[in-house]
Amino acid sequence: MAFAPASQSISQRFAPVNAALYAKEVILYLYRGMNSTMYKELEGKLIPKKFGESFSSVPCAGDPHAECGSGIVAGDATINEVIFHQWGQKGFPTSGISTTPNKERARFYALSGGENTEGYIFKLSIENLKNENVSIHKVNALVTNPSIPEDDEHILVAKDFLEIPKSAIVSIEKV
Numbered sequence: 181m182a183f184a185p186a187s188q189s190i191s192q193r194f195a196p197v198n199a200a201l202y203a204k205e206v207i208l209y210l211y212r213g214m215n216s217t218m219y220k221e222l223e224g225k226l227i228p229k230k231f232g233e234s235f236s237s238v239p240c241a242g243d244p245h246a247e248c249g250s251g252i253v254a255g256d257a258t259i260n261e262v263i264f265h266q267w268g269q270k271g272f273p274t275s276g277i278s279t280t281p282n283k284e285r286a287r288f289y290a291l292s293g294g295e296n297t298e299g300y301i302f303k304l305s306i307e308n309l310k311n312e313n314v315s316i317h318k319v320n321a322l323v324t325n326p327s328i329p330e331d332d333e334h335i336l337v338a339k340d341f342l343e344i345p346k347s348a349i350v351s352i353e354k355v
Contacts, residue, residue: 209350210279210309210316210334212302213289219300224352226302226336226344229273235315235337237261251324262317265335266327276317276335277344279304285331290355301353304336308348313339 212226237260239246245260245267246252252260265274280286283301290299309316319326319333326333338344 207281208306210281210304210306210336211283211286212277212279212304213286213291213299214302215290215292215296215299217296224300225346226277226349228275228277228337228341229271230275230341232341233275234341235261235275237264239264251322258317259322262319262322262335266319266323266333274335275341276337278331279334279336280331281334282330282332287355299355301355303350303353304344304348305350308350309336309344312345312348314344314348315339 214222236256236258238256239252239260243264245264250267251263261274261276264272265276265278278289279302283303286301287299290301291297292299306316315337317335317337319331319335320329336344
């Protein structure tokens with residue numbers, strides 16, 4: 181095992197480790213996996229389950245995500261909807277669309293975890309999403325206990341709570 185020279189300070193010895201740990205990840209694209217049945221039903225569009233409704237909510241007693249430690253707040257708030265959207269990976273209806281910066285995770289969802297033999301992967305440009313005023317909510321940064329942290333889920337919400345604009349879609353790949 182190699183040791184750093186004693187002449188180096190602690191900060192010098194750990195600088196490469198800290199740089200790697202705290203390097204800001206630059207994400208240029210997000211991916212959305214969609215099975216072929218849903219692709220046909222939605223005519224190849226990225227449409228949320230709750231079409232045209234605000235991406236915020238007031239949690240009530242009895243809501244699945246209304247439990248101690250979930251991170252919900254009192255009143256009408258976007259964070260409540262972010263938590264609800266990803267809660268237990270149940271597919272609760274919101275005006276958000278799940279995406280990931282990991283193309284392989286998108287492939288997993290496109291093929292429904294191996295249940296389907298074909299699906300589609302949408303590649304979305306972060307720059308184009310921002311230009312279209314699409315809100316991007318990074319689940320791992322906002323939620324205390326994300327349902328599937330390895331997805332690094334980013335929830336997209338169109339400014340009018342409708343379809344994600346086609347101009348944000350760079351490509352659609354059949355898998």
